Amino acid sequence: MKKFTARFLLTPAVGSLFLWMIVPLVMSIYFSLIRYNLMSPGEHEYIGLMNYEFFVTDPAFWPAVLNTFLLIGSVIVITLVFGMALALLVNDKFPGQSIVRVLLISPFFVMPAVNALLWKHMMMNPIYGVLAQVWRFFGAQPVNWLESYPLLSVIIMVSWQWLPFACLIFITSLQSMDREQLEAARMDGANYVQQFRYLYLPHLSRSVAVVVMIEMIFLLSVFAEIFTTTGGGPGFASTNVAFLIFVQGLMNFDVGVASAGGLFAVLLANIASVFLIRIIGKSLEK
Amino acid sequence: MSFLQLKNIEKFFGDHRAIKGVDLSIEKGEFIVFVGPSGCGKSTLLRLIAGLETIDGGNLLLDGKDITHAPSSKRDLAMVFQSYALYPHMTVAENMSFALKLAGEDKKVIKEKVEHAAEILNLTRYLERTPKALSGGQRQRVAIGRAIVRAPKVFLFDEPLSNLDAALRVQTRVEIAKLHRELGATTIYVTHDQVEAMTMADRVVVLRDGAIEQVGRPLELYDRPQNRFVAQFIGMPQMNMLPIGEFGSYAESLVRPLPVGGHIGVRPEHVTITNAGEGQLLATVDFVESLGAESLVYATTPHGVQVVSKQSVRSSVRAGDTVSLKFEQDWLHVFDADGQVVSNAKGVAK
Ligand SMILES: Nc1ncnc2c1ncn2[C@@H]1O[C@H](COP(=O)(O)OP(=O)(O)O)[C@@H](O)[C@H]1O
Ligand SMILES: [Mg+2]
Numbered sequence: 001m002k003k004f005t006a007r008f009l010l011t012p013a014v015g016s017l018f019l020w021m022i023v024p025l026v027m028s029i030y031f032s033l034i035r036y037n038l039m040s041p042g043e044h045e046y047i048g049l050m051n052y053e054f055f056v057t058d059p060a061f062w063p064a065v066l067n068t069f070l071l072i073g074s075v076i077v078i079t080l081v082f083g084m085a086l087a088l089l090v091n092d093k094f095p096g097q098s099i100v101r102v103l104l105i106s107p108f109f110v111m112p113a114v115n116a117l118l119w120k121h122m123m124m125n126p127i128y129g130v131l132a133q134v135w136r137f138f139g140a141q142p143v144n145w146l147e148s149y150p151l152l153s154v155i156i157m158v159s160w161q162w163l164p165f166a167c168l169i170f171i172t173s174l175q176s177m178d179r180e181q182l183e184a185a186r187m188d189g190a191n192y193v194q195q196f197r198y199l200y201l202p203h204l205s206r207s208v209a210v211v212v213m214i215e216m217i218f219l220l221s222v223f224a225e226i227f228t229t230t231g232g233g234p235g236f237a238s239t240n241v242a243f244l245i246f247v248q249g250l251m252n253f254d255v256g257v258a259s260a261g262g263l264f265a266v267l268l269a270n271i272a273s274v275f276l277i278r279i280i281g282k283s284l285e286k
Numbered sequence: 287m288s289f290l291q292l293k294n295i296e297k298f299f300g301d302h303r304a305i306k307g308v309d310l311s312i313e314k315g316e317f318i319v320f321v322g323p324s325g326c327g328k329s330t331l332l333r334l335i336a337g338l339e340t341i342d343g344g345n346l347l348l349d350g351k352d353i354t355h356a357p358s359s360k361r362d363l364a365m366v367f368q369s370y371a372l373y374p375h376m377t378v379a380e381n382m383s384f385a386l387k388l389a390g391e392d393k394k395v396i397k398e399k400v401e402h403a404a405e406i407l408n409l410t411r412y413l414e415r416t417p418k419a420l421s422g423g424q425r426q427r428v429a430i431g432r433a434i435v436r437a438p439k440v441f442l443f444d445e446p447l448s449n450l451d452a453a454l455r456v457q458t459r460v461e462i463a464k465l466h467r468e469l470g471a472t473t474i475y476v477t478h479d480q481v482e483a484m485t486m487a488d489r490v491v492v493l494r495d496g497a498i499e500q501v502g503r504p505l506e507l508y509d510r511p512q513n514r515f516v517a518q519f520i521g522m523p524q525m526n527m528l529p530i531g532e533f534g535s536y537a538e539s540l541v542r543p544l545p546v547g548g549h550i551g552v553r554p555e556h557v558t559i560t561n562a563g564e565g566q567l568l569a570t571v572d573f574v575e576s577l578g579a580e581s582l583v584y585a586t587t588p589h590g591v592q593v594v595s596k597q598s599v600r601s602s603v604r605a606g607d608t609v610s611l612k613f614e615q616d617w618l619h620v621f622d623a624d625g626q627v628v629s630n631a632k633g634v635a636k
Contacts, residue, residue: 180371183338188385188436189359198384202375 025266031259038253051260055248058257063236064244067151068268071158071240072219076212078159083166083211084204088196091174101171108164112224119157120146120229150230150238157225162218166211173207174200209280216276220269241265289314289349289472290335290440296343297330297496304330306496307344312440312474317466320476321483322493322519328476331493332442335474336365349439364433365442368449370425372417372432378404379413382431403431406465423454430462434469443475447482459486480520484508492516509634514625517551523582525551525619526593528567536566540618547623554596556617556633559583559603565610569593573605585609 032051034044055061090100107115123130124145132142145153177200185195221242226232232239232247239247245265249258288311297305304327312318320328333339335346337358346354353361364385372381379400386396404410407427417425426446433441446462447455463486466473477483483490484504492499492507492515500507500516511517511525518524527549530537537544562568569585572592581601586592593611603609616633 178369178371180367180369181373183358184365184367184371184432185373185384186338187336187358187363187365188432189388190384194388198376199373 028259028262031255032263034256036254036256036259038255047256051256052264054254054257055260055264058244058248060236060239060244060247064239064241065268067236067238068220068240068242070151071155071222072216074155075159075162075219076215078155079162079166079215080208080211082159083163083170086163086167087170087174088200090171104167105164107160108162108168110161112161112222113228115161116157116225116228119153119160124153146230147234150234154222154225154230154238157229158219158222161225162215165215169207169211170204173204177203213273213276213280216272217269220265220272241268288312289316290474291347292335292344293347294344295331295334295341295346297327297334297339298342304496305334308496308498310491310498310501312472314472315470317463317473317475317486317488319483319487319490320474320493321478321480321490322499324478326493327496328478328493329444330496332365332444332474332476335440336363336442337361338365362439363442364436364438364440365444366426366429366433366446368445370417370429370449372425372428374417377414377416378409378420378428378431381417381428382435384432385436399435399437400431403434406434406468407431422450423458426450426458430465434465439472441471441473443473445477446475447477447479462486480522484520490520492519510627510630511551511619512627514549514551514621517619517621517627521553523554523594523596525553526557526591527551527621528587528591528593529589530620532587532589532591533566540615541620541628545620545622545628548628549621549625550613551619551621552613552617554582554594556614557593557595558597558612558614559585559595559601559609560612562608562610565612567593567611567613569609569611571603571605571607571609574601574603576600583609585611587611 033046033048035047035050036044086104090097090104094100110118121129124132126132126142126144129142129145131145135142143149181199182195185199190198222240223242223246226238226240226243227246230238232243241261242265245258245261248254248261290312292308292310295305295308296303308331320331322328330339334341337353337356341354344354345352348361348363373384376384382400382403383396386399400413401410404413407430409424409427409431412420412424412428417428420428426449429446443462447458450458459482462475466486475482475486487504489501490504490507491501494515499519500512502510504520507516507520511520514527518527528551530544530548530550533540533550537550540550558565567587569587572584572586574584575582580596580598583595583597583601583603584592585595595611614633617631619630620628622628
């Protein structure tokens with residue numbers, strides 16, 4: 001009886017969430033199975049898995065998949081390494097600590113599109129960008145970032161955006177680090193590297209898992225940075241799956257193929273999360 | 287020359303002088319207890335010895351070597367922390383072998399040493415567990431094991447029993463004392479509990495406000511306190527302290543010249559309750575605590591000083607009774623106005 005009441009009271013929340021998820025999903029599945037191009041009106045006849053075939057055989061498909069993984073992987077590695085280093089750096093007391101911490105966190109509050117524009121114009125512009133000035137100062141030829149290293153440029157922008165997130169999680173976690181354990185390690189003769197290896201790293205493993213999981217979810221759908229800077233190019237050099245879906249749906253006006261691509265992305269996310277949960281679930285259980 | 291020597295050790299936290307020039311010599315194999323009220327600087331002094339805080343003044347010598355500014359890992363000391371500070375991600379065996387592993391000790395030797403320590407501490411069955419899967423008492427023993435494995439020159443304990451329940455505390459106290467007897471290791475033990483100090487120590491160091499009040503064997507402190515603070519800190523219930531004025535002319539028969547503004551101290555077991563007229567002071571009984579084997583009678587003199595009497599017979603007095611307090615003349619300590627002792631009880635010498 002009690003169980004029933006509980007279930008009953010949960011129903012509105014669960015129900016609305018379910019609808020929220022199931023309606024777009026079912027619609028996507030439906031669109032992915034019909035011929036549906038906004039430029040060619042007429043019958044929307046059933047065409048089986050042909051939309052999927054179009055999507056997968058698109059010349060941009062494999063580069064996009066590869067770019068997606070490269071983007072996610074690099075950003076995660078960069079934010080983990082630098083996030084941890086920064087968090088450890090600002091963990092010890094120093095004057096102005098709280099201000100520095102706030103400054104460290106602030107890039108997270110910048111909108112992705114604004115972030116991309118800032119990097120595109122202020123930092124990476126080959127003529128008046130800050131990086132160009134630095135290159136010139138050292139007598140080097142300024143780099144045209146967005147054309148020469150399009151994917152790397154996107155990776156840098158996205159990493160800058162997500163570094164504060166990782167940093168914040170690590171800073172919070174470090175605050176619960178036991179001081180006496182560190183002192184015991186010091187007396188046991190552990191130097192800083194050994195303290196990091198045997199005390200900090202195990203202590204932070206949970207936070208690493210959290211950062212990897214959350215970034216994975218959000219980075220699968222990186223779009224604004226690509227749209228506002230490289231536009232996926234040159235060629236497909238900085239096109240990821242999310243951007244490819246956008247190209248199909250809103251530039252080629254092919255809703256059917258775009259939906260098939262969307263469902264492929266869902267599949268990709270699921271495969272990734274299965275692996276992730278396998279690996280990370282273990283570290284979370286402890 | 288003594289084994290561990292503190293010479294005029296000082297420590298400042300900002301403007302706060304936490305340790306005010308401590309001198310102390312500790313012999314090899316001694317069990318030293320630092321005792322004092324909370325905040326008096328016991329932990330700070332221990333941490334200075336351990337090298338976890340920097341020494342701001344004075345010198346620290348261990349076994350003839352000056353270690354005042356040596357890093358803690360080079361001091362050859364091991365510490366048991368109040369929170370045990372076990373490494374949560376390592377098993378018991380890994381916890382105990384960590385220092386040796388970092389020192390690059392041979393694997394076989396490490397294993398032997400860990401197993402030996404585990405045997406002494408009854409931990410053999412738990413070697414592969416993580417600290418989380420252990421009870422408080424077991425964690426405590428792992429922390430001690432971690433220290434034993436290193437075979438340090440000095441063991442340092444910072445209130446190691448304060449996280450245990452009362453029964454386990456007594457048991458562990460006995461075990462640590464036994465361990466000390468077996469290993470014969472020089473030990474410094476910090477506690478705020480005078481019972482631990484009295485039962486375990488070879489010598490007790492009483493601290494107050496970052497300075498040593500007195501150093502001595504437990505009974506020496508009990509019998510010959512050098513000042514009012516030590517007199518009242520050691521002993522339960524604490525020593526009665528009566529202004530000399532209370533006693534009128536009687537005091538003159540005790541000391542001459544009378545210290546103006548001084549006090550007479552007498553332990554509760556040397557105060558007896560008698561019928562009015564037989565004792566030296568009249569008092570009104572506040573309440574009586576009967577503990578079975580003994581009774582504590584709390585009474586207040588006309589000047590408002592509370593006096594405790596401990597009697598091994600069951601007392602028939604009740605709250606509100608007027609009684610006479612009889613002080614055993616051989617067991618009176620006299621303190622001057624500054625709280626320093628003028629004369630200790632004569633009874634001790636006998
Ligand atoms: N890291 C520190 N910074 C500032 N003051 C401290 C620090 N550690 C201890 N103190 C101060 O030094 C005094 C002694 O502290 P402590 O040695 O911990 O006392 P105990 O262990 O005897 O209770 C206290 O007044 C405490 O506030
Ligand atoms: Mg303390």
